[in-house]
Amino acid sequence: MPRDYKEWDKVDIDAELEKLDNSETKKEATKRKDHHLIPQIDTAGLTEEEKERKANREKDKGNEAFRSHDFEESVTYYSRSISLMPNAASFNNRALAYLKLESWDKAIKDCNKVLSFEADNIKALLRRGTAFKSKKDFKKAVADFDKVLAMEPNNKKAEALLSECQKELELEEKTRQEKGGRRMVIEEVESEDDEEDLEHIEAEKPLINGHSERKETESNPVLNMVSSDVATSSQTSNPSEVDQNELPPSCSSSQESATAALLSGETEECWNDTQTQCSSLESLNKPSPMVSDTDNTDPSALPSSAEVLPLTESSTPDIASSPKTQTPSSAPLQPESTTQTTSEQDSNLNHFIRPKFIQKFLPPDVQRLKDEGNQLFRSGQYGDAMTHYSTAISALEKETDQKVHLSVLLSNRAACHLKTGNCVEAVKDCKMSLQYVPHSLKPILRRAAAYEALERYADAYVDYKHAISIDKSADQAHQGASRCQSSLQTMHGAKTWREKIPPLVLVQPWEIPIIEDEAGLHRSMSSSISLSGQCTEKPAAAESQKVSSPQQLASTETGVTLATSSKSKLTPESSEMKTSSDEDFEDVKARGNLFVQKGQYAEAIDCYNKCIALKPDQVASYTNRALCYLKLNQANEAATDCERALQMEPKNPKALYRRALARKMSHQYKLSLQDLVELLKLEPRNTAAQKEMDMVKKVYKEELEKLKQKKVTENETKVRKRMKIEEVDDDEDDDKPARGKGSEKSKSQNKSRVLSGSKSKSSNGRVSNGSSQFPETSSAQDQQVAPPIAPRLMKTTPYEFCQAWNSLKPCQGVQPYAEILKQLSPADLPSVISNKLDGQMLQIIVKCVHEEMVLKGENDRGYEILNNLCEVPRFSTVSMFMSGKEKKEVSSVLAILSKTPSSAYSSSDIARLKSRYSVK
């Protein structure tokens, strides 16, 4: 095409036009390429006036583009205007455009610029506040809105936004208070040694849940043969042991029901149940014959667990190949048989091993790139995130052993592509990602989403189905599959559409690979490569570990050590940890912290044991171990650890605090209070300690009051409550081992309960399967039995009062109600109750006055309450409907009052009250 003017003359326009006319549609199809505006204008050679003119015009264009919702164009024009002549208005407008584009950071930057020009530009403040709010930085947002309101007290928008922010803040605060510890912990996890990115963690979550479930249920058949102690210990052991257990979920779920039945106590029946169920599974799954085999041996195994193991080994190669469930349990009982199993393992490994991947630590620069990428992705700057991921990927591609990270990064980049609408690239990235690590959920879901956006519903459907077969609980996949199905049906007809889709990918659970950190953490994701090399290494490690485990056995309690030994086997490095104590110490301690994070306290205790063995002079090991004992409700051990720590460092606040907790746990309230007082002397601002002290005082008081009626169950609930508070506090301590995520946490609590339950049982000498495994149920009952404690009224407002009053609904007695009434001054009653008075409330109040005050001699207060109750707005109406019983109660109260003379009232007052309550 001619662009030179002379060339124009040579062009035969008409011919050209005609030619192009004919091929117009073709040309349109190829679509013109958009030429983007340059966001900068060369200002060279322009006078100030010209610049101003032009800047204004560009700003106008920006405004127009903004009005037509073409925000990107408007940003370009504002940028052009700014490049000509930077002024507040353009920056301010661009900030708004960025807000619309949800580029919060850029918007904030522009607002800052405006505010540097004009410190009290209300619009800029509002916009920055909005940006902060959207970034969930509510504190800064509130600050901005406050500033606006200080300047313009009637600014409606600012008011609305401010109240929204405050609500959010409150909510945040609330969640922090309730389970805030967890949130903090997650941050710590990210900053510390957990190499996984956000996405990874998300992907794992459902799977981990699945694991814990499966683990418990799967291990149960085996466990039931052995003693309950063993059962609980293997339940607490690392989830990875499940990974090698080949039972498919369908099988395990049926077993779950079986074990549930088992736990009801009818043992014999259950054996039959499991047998029948397992045999019914035979046809379903390959491994199931082995399972049924094991079950057949069960009855014989029941009398002594020692016999079981050889049998299971010989008959079931799959269980043999997963020594972790078996070997630890057998270790204390039958050392010879375990060695047997390990030797057998090698031969059995080749068949049903879940493929496994070792996840290497990322090089620091790549890690940084990835983190930045994640950050950018979260803030919505997908383009930038994409470039970060791309550089990270190109760096990793050179290395051969970074398959997992490559897969994750590719999957992340695919997410960026998805967000920017570049679905074709997203599909490409997902494919690559799956090449590295097949059957991983995230890339499959993303590819499905991309296919769906590309309207390739058949492919999308296949991918969604694939995702479902990997993780049944993936909501996204279910929804997507149904969406695709409906659009496929409309496309191909309701009956024939299935013929038009490519074959579905169905994944057996054993195909889903495990991903293993260098730190020894297991993640379930995927890989198809069978790492026989690694697998053979592992048994070796296990063996060497087994040698060392007996020593540990001696030192700690059985339940714990069992878990310990099983645990230590899971970490390949642990076998090499004999030399260079310094390094090892840090290493082991870190690992211990990691276990605490994940809620595996028993394993953590083991790690700290090693720490102490390596370096007995470290206070932290003791305090940390004390924490673990606390979590496991082993108050005495915790206390001794704390004492040791305090011997070394008399003013260690953590040790003091934990000893207080431990002592409280063992009902030594006085000592506990002493500790807390001392701690508060050291750290007057330790809110956790303060709260704890209040709590202990209260409990102590109660304890003294009803020393006789106190029950063990009540005690347990208290313990649980205390644990909760303790968690929150932990996060305030900084060098404390961080804890895992919510799901894991609840799991860990379960576990600790399980442990304590089993412990108590074993100490009682009862070895009954059913009851020992379900301490949860009993504790749930405990909770109901425990009387609620009257909440404290912070303010005497109607709202607070109603909240407090209603919170007591489930409780039977009137005592807590009386507590509330005692917190109020009787004169406040009319204002506090306001128009909320109803028959039930009146009844309860009268009862309170009768039973809790007048009968206990608090006549004056009783009178005051009754007197003021008459002033409550709806009293006259409500009192009309008083039952005879209630009236009797009132009259008896008044009778008592009239009998006992007082300065607060006279007989005429009583008479007046009688008439008000319309009693004789």
Added chain:
Amino acid sequence: MLSPASRCCQAGTASQHPYNTLASAPNSKAEPTASDQPSVAASEGPPEQLLQPLQKAWLAKNSTFPALPASALSSSYQNWMIVTVKIFDKLLVSLTRLILNCISGFQENQSAMDKPQIILHVQKPVNYTLFDAKWIPCSAKFIALGNYARGTGALQIFEVSHGDVKLVKEAEKSKSFKCGTFGASTLQNRQFATGDFTGKLQIWDLETLDLPVYSVQGHKEIINCIDGVGGLGIGEGAPEIVTGSRDGIVKVWDPRQKNDPVATMEPGEGETKRDCWTVAFGDAYTMQDRCVAAGYDNGDIKLFDLRSMSLRWETNVKNGVCCLEFDRKDIKMNKLAATTLESKFHVFDMRTQHPTKGFASLSEKAHKSTVWLARHLPQNRDVFMTLGGNGSLHLWKYSYPSARSKKDSDGVESGVAGSVDLLQNVTLSTQPVSSFDWSPDKLGLSVCTAFDQTIRVIITTKLNTL
């Protein structure tokens, strides 16, 4: 011969800070014009003006007050009392009426005041037929073009000052002028390009109107329309002028190149030549992109892409196309307004082009006569004025749809047209309005010529609130 720069200086001193005079002019004259032109402004005048006559009436009533007691002095004391009471009664009634009137009048005016008002500021009769008027950029002056009855061309420069239009300069040329533009001139030179009845394209230096600085016999017949881009800082790329003529040819000129057009668009051999009535530049948002829209007497609208030298799009609106204008020349094509012979205008959304359906459009009836022109407000592309054959002006605002494009079943994007709202209308003359030009510098100021041989300077208020 002076250099362009020094000439520019002279022009600047001659006008003596055009901005200042311009700024003061409309304000100082606002009230007198309102009273001078009751047909336009009386009904919509500001409330203060309404109050004035009422106040006068009240004062007139008041003035009778001192006269009454004088006559009552002679009568008895009782009479005097009665008279006083009566007077007070009357006074009270009139006062309440007055107050009520004030309030209601004020309220009526309040709602009317929210809308933009089109106010005739000055009108100036001339002794020739007016065809075109254009503001001189960065000044309070404008140029009027036309032809005298004797067949010669008129070019006059007027200046708006103190509520009046003063003739600053004039020239009579041998051929009648039809149209003119500043679009391709630099801000320093402000050279005016004209098309005349014989098909000549000329560029004038306004300081020396004796001879054109550029002259070319562009067309064989009258040049109906002209448009320029690339100058005045509007539009990227080279300065270019486009002319459309009765001979059916559209030519693009570069004022830096003598004699030959840089591009010619004409009907092929054997095709009937349609009268080209209007041309417009647009899409000049990068150095490369640029396109020309041309409208013909048979209702054809053609869009030529100057980048690829191709016809990008064409359509027929069934009626002769009187005027085409892009809402802005220097952005990626956004909207194109087309007015037609028989009381309709169309607005095309030029952002999304469908391969077969082309651009989405809306059409609207207006003026009950030929819609001669559509002119977009330079400061706000979504506001435009249409001018009718019955001498009326309609002010419109375009509203975008919630989504400007949608995907059809094949996944191809097609545009979605928005809607237009009539903001204000006013009839200024009995003859068709031949031209209208918004001042590029002063929001709401415009000049308009009609075939009743009158130049009108018009102020449109409240445009900044739209």
